[in-house]
Amino acid sequence: MADRYLNFTGTAPGRFLTRKLGLPQPSALHRWSPERPHLEGELLHLTAGGESPHTAELTSVLARTHLTPTPGSSRPTAVVLDATGLRDTPDLALVHAALHPVVRSVAENGRVVVLGAPVSPSDHHQAAAQQALEGFVRSLGKELGRGRTATLVRMRSAAAAESTLRFLLSPRSAYVSGQVIEVGEAEHGPLDWDRPLAGRTALVTGAARGIGEAVAEVLARDGAQVVVLDVPSARQDLVRVAERLGGTALALDITADDAGERMASALAPGGLDVLVHNAGITRDRKLANMPADRWNPVLDVNLTSVLRTTDALLKSGTLNRGGSVVATASIAGMAGNVGQTNYAASKAGIIGLVRALAPGALEEYGVSVNAVAPGFIETKMTAAVPLFIREAGRRMNSLGQGGLPVDVAETTAWLSSPASAAVTGQTIRVCGQSLLGA
Ligand SMILES: NC(=O)c1ccc[n+]([C@@H]2O[C@H](COP(=O)([O-])OP(=O)(O)OC[C@H]3O[C@@H](n4cnc5c(N)ncnc54)[C@H](O)[C@@H]3O)[C@@H](O)[C@H]2O)c1
Numbered sequence: 245m246a247d248r249y250l251n252f253t254g255t256a257p258g259r260f261l262t263r264k265l266g267l268p269q270p271s272a273l274h275r276w277s278p279e280r281p282h283l284e285g286e287l288l289h290l291t292a293g294g295e296s297p298h299t300a301e302l303t304s305v306l307a308r309t310h311l312t313p314t315p316g317s318s319r320p321t322a323v324v325l326d327a328t329g330l331r332d333t334p335d336l337a338l339v340h341a342a343l344h345p346v347v348r349s350v351a352e353n354g355r356v357v358v359l360g361a362p363v364s365p366s367d368h369h370q371a372a373a374q375q376a377l378e379g380f381v382r383s384l385g386k387e388l389g390r391g392r393t394a395t396l397v398r399m400r401s402a403a404a405a406e407s408t409l410r411f412l413l414s415p416r417s418a419y420v421s422g423q424v425i426e427v428g429e430a431e432h433g434p435l436d437w438d439r440p441l442a443g444r445t446a447l448v449t450g451a452a453r454g455i456g457e458a459v460a461e462v463l464a465r466d467g468a469q470v471v472v473l474d475v476p477s478a479r480q481d482l483v484r485v486a487e488r489l490g491g492t493a494l495a496l497d498i499t500a501d502d503a504g505e506r507m508a509s510a511l512a513p514g515g516l517d518v519l520v521h522n523a524g525i526t527r528d529r530k531l532a533n534m535p536a537d538r539w540n541p542v543l544d545v546n547l548t549s550v551l552r553t554t555d556a557l558l559k560s561g562t563l564n565r566g567g568s569v570v571a572t573a574s575i576a577g578m579a580g581n582v583g584q585t586n587y588a589a590s591k592a593g594i595i596g597l598v599r600a601l602a603p604g605a606l607e608e609y610g611v612s613v614n615a616v617a618p619g620f621i622e623t624k625m626t627a628a629v630p631l632f633i634r635e636a637g638r639r640m641n642s643l644g645q646g647g648l649p650v651d652v653a654e655t656t657a658w659l660s661s662p663a664s665a666a667v668t669g670q671t672i673r674v675c676g677q678s679l680l681g682a
Pocket of ligand 1: 473573
């Protein structure tokens, strides 16, 4: 359903009227398209304190983002602040000194990316200074407006963070703001950045429509051979998606006891590189009014079958080394929502699953495990929400608008890339920095 308010505020009278009335003024976001695949403009690379062991490597990574590195730019599209060197709280003055003079001039749809170091468990001064960056970035994201976003990346090396920086400094991350992303040290081999999934097979559940269809489309754009899965009753739409993307349709209910085995045999002999658990359902009702037949299916589809099929595909060796699993949580799983005790429980369970599985999956199977947590995304599901609640969902985030399925898809594609091997155990919100939840 079209966001008429967003369209209206994009016109001169709309801007005038909404400014006079003090109403939100969302900017049309610059998303990836073949015509405009990169953010355009200058990139300002700053270092809090003037020195960082990452400077040389970071400079060459940033030079590959397609933005123009310009020292002292007065109107940057992106500002990257290396704050990895903060050791103690007086150093936080350096963050203010670096960003205060430039923040006002960051262009519409621009990015502020702050780079931090892992928070030390044993040095409480370093921990205080580095954790402070989290509150700083989340507040800045709420202040920036005009389609601009702020993100904190905690990194150990600029090389391992390259795929994350490329994502954040591109139109692909248009609806991701206020996030804290931890990047580890895993290395990756050479790859084609335009088609990072070339030669790889990706399975997307719930791909007959909505977000899943968009995920399959973006993974195919990035070079993957896609297998799209949905319930047998959605077969017609599923086949249409598969044909459009040159992929394969697999009509299967993921709650079937043997779903994992049937996926494995459909994927033999080459196995699977990217597993996207997107299928999900809601059966909303307040707990006091919720019979078990509305509770159980939600837990079963959204959580238990994700566990069961992931275990089956890992244990059978179907998921190839260097592969990735991306599951779908929701901001409801973090903030809670009236009428969604079942749904929020299932989505919070996904976050627990990802956190606990990630370290062992990397060590034993060489696979990364992450989740995306969408906020308000414009789909058939949200078009059915009553108007007032829908408007609240759209506006109550830092970007003042709903996301599109492609926003979740782009985030999934970044997490699925072999270049993102160093990102694991994370739940990344795709919510325009929704005011709900942390
Ligand atoms: N739309 C949003 O704003 C939003 C917000 C947060 C999270 N999410 C999550 O994103 C995912 C996709 O959401 P959507 O809005 O595209 O939903 P959707 O209802 O449009 O699509 C979900 C798909 O999953 C399929 N599916 C359901 N049960 C299945 C089963 N047992 N086996 C196989 N396939 C099954 C459905 O047939 C459907 O095609 C879901 O996990 C949802 O919970 C969506």
